[in-house]
Amino acid sequence: MVTCCDDHINRCFLWLVGCLVLVLSIRAEAQDACGGIHWRMNPSLVNGANFRLTADYGADKPYYLDRDYSFFGFQEPLAGGCLLMTFNDMKFDSLVPAAQRDTWRCLVWVDVPKVVYLLWDSRTAGRVPWWVYKGNWDLTPLVQETTDWSMGYFVVLRRVLVPGDTLELGHPMADQVGSSSMYVVIFKAIQGEGDVPGAYELRVPYPNPAINATHLTYSLLDRSWVTIWVYDVLGRQVAKPVDGVREPGVYDELWDLTDQRGRPLPSGVYVVRLRAGPFWHGYRKFVIRH
Numbered sequence: 001m002v003t004c005c006d007d008h009i010n011r012c013f014l015w016l017v018g019c020l021v022l023v024l025s026i027r028a029e030a031q032d033a034c035g036g037i038h039w040r041m042n043p044s045l046v047n048g049a050n051f052r053l054t055a056d057y058g059a060d061k062p063y064y065l066d067r068d069y070s071f072f073g074f075q076e077p078l079a080g081g082c083l084l085m086t087f088n089d090m091k092f093d094s095l096v097p098a099a100q101r102d103t104w105r106c107l108v109w110v111d112v113p114k115v116v117y118l119l120w121d122s123r124t125a126g127r128v129p130w131w132v133y134k135g136n137w138d139l140t141p142l143v144q145e146t147t148d149w150s151m152g153y154f155v156v157l158r159r160v161l162v163p164g165d166t167l168e169l170g171h172p173m174a175d176q177v178g179s180s181s182m183y184v185v186i187f188k189a190i191q192g193e194g195d196v197p198g199a200y201e202l203r204v205p206y207p208n209p210a211i212n213a214t215h216l217t218y219s220l221l222d223r224s225w226v227t228i229w230v231y232d233v234l235g236r237q238v239a240k241p242v243d244g245v246r247e248p249g250v251y252d253e254l255w256d257l258t259d260q261r262g263r264p265l266p267s268g269v270y271v272v273r274l275r276a277g278p279f280w281h282g283y284r285k286f287v288i289r290h
Contacts, residue, residue: 034082036111037187039169043104045095049087051106057083063119063146063184064088072145077222078117078156081188084108091180096171105131106169110187113162115222117186119144119154121172124181131170135159138200154183160190160221190222190248202274202282209289210257216241216272217252224276231271238265242274257288266290 034053041050052065059074067088089095096104118137120128137157144154161167172181201219208214216228228242241255257265265288272284 034187037082037084037108037114038110039084039106039108041104041106043100045087045090046093046097047095049095051087052085053082054085055082057186064182067148069146069148072147075142075144075156077142078119078144078186078188081115081117081186084185084187086182086184088182090171091173091182101171101174102129104171104174108161108167108169108185109163109165110161111163113160113190114187115190116159116161116167117188118157118159118183119186120157120183121151121181122153122155123151123179124172124177125155127177129170129172129174129177131168131174132157135168151182158221161187188222200276200282202272202284204284205255205272205286209287211289213254213256214286215252216255216274217250218274218276218282219250220246220248220276222248227275229273229275230265231273233269238270246276264290 034055037053039051049065057063058071058079060070062068062070063083063085065085065087069088087095118132118135120132122143137159140156140158142156144156146153159167169183169185172183200221203217205214205216218226218228220226224246226242226244226246227240229237230239230241232238239255239259242253259265267288267290269285269287272286274282
């Protein structure tokens with residue numbers, strides 16, 4: 001005979017099991033977000049400590065391993081990835097001796113393609129070490145505010161890292177960067193199919209000159225809202241052949257050379273402008289000849 005008490009116990013048990021499954025699922029997703037990222041320091045930090053990967057980051061959460069500074073608000077393009085937490089105390093000799101600043105490296109490699117964001121201390125944004133210059137970073141217009149009032153905000157750089165490549169992270173005050181400086185790194189998975197492009201790119205439309213149609217070819221590093229506008233020589237927008245979300249990858253879209261009302265454009269010189277998300281835009285010139 002089953003009593004009301006037994007039924008209540010069963011319900012509580014099932015609820016606990018459900019909670020456990022949910023927690024395990026969340027932990028598995030967090031591990032997946034940080035999976036396939038590896039690094040090695042050369043030489044090791046003086047105190048033997050290491051950097052740490054976490055998928056639990058964002059507004060009001062510390063981004064250093066040894067300070068309670070946190071992001072003030074959070075830029076959406078930086079969310080949903082994995083944060084490589086570093087040490088604010090790297091600026092002191094207790095972690096990397098001053099004599100080793102120029103040669104110290106953290107080498108990073110991945111098993112699957114990643115978009116990498118380097119959040120750099122705004123105080124030294126005008127003078128960064130050589131390892132940053134040679135890292136093929138693109139400067140984005142993003143800034144990420146922080147509760148570290150002496151810094152104010154991070155500037156945000158970005159690049160793609162694919163299997164077989166090695167990313168070099170160095171000391172934030174290498175090459176005689178004069179003032180205190182720091183950085184953290186965010187990795188985001190690329191979800192597109194096929195080959196991952198090495199950079200954002202808008203190619204010259206082909207054929208050029210175009211008669212009946214032309215191909216608009218472009219590359220995306222990450223998921224973006226893509227808009228392509230066409231302008232005449234007077235700067236007037238005459239067409240918008242692409243406007244929508246695209247996944248990472250290389251695209252070749254055929255455009256029939258018509259305006260926004262479906263009418264054929266006259267012969268002449270035109271400029272194609274592409275904008276991908278909040279960051280990137282490119283321009284190309286082409287000719288229509290009937």
